[in-house]
Amino acid sequence: MRTSWCTGSCCGRPWTTSPAETLREMVLESSPILTLFNESFITTWSLVKELKELQSNQENPAHQKLAGLHLEKYSFPVEMMVCLPNGMVVHHINANYFLDITAPSPPYLSSPK
DSSP states (O other), X not given: OEEEEOOTTTTOOEEEEOHHHHHHHTXXXXXXXXXXXXXXXXXXXXXXXXXXXXXXXXXXXXXXXXXXXXHHHOOSSOEEEEEOTTOOEEEEEEHHHHHHHHSOOOGGGOOOO
C-alpha cells in the first residue's frame, strides 16, 4: 500500500491505497477495458521444467521456439510476462522485484507530501 497525504486545505491526514485497489476501482471497472482483456488476452502459467522439456523436444519446432523465448526472459522464482501471439515477450517483471517496488514503506520512512 502507498501512503499519501491530504493537503492542509483538506484534512492533512494520511490515507492509503494499494496499486491493486486503484486498478480494480478505476481501470478494471471500465467496460471497454474488460472487453479488450476478454477478447485479446489469455492468462496462463508454465513450469520451468515443462518449458525446458518443450525446448528440447525436436518433434515440434514451434513449441521449441516459444519455450526458448520464455526461458530467455525467466528469472527465479517467478517471472510475469506479457507476450504476443507469436511468443515475443513484450514486457516481463520478476515477482520478487514487483513485490519490492509495490510493498508499503514502514511508517517511519514515509514523509508527508
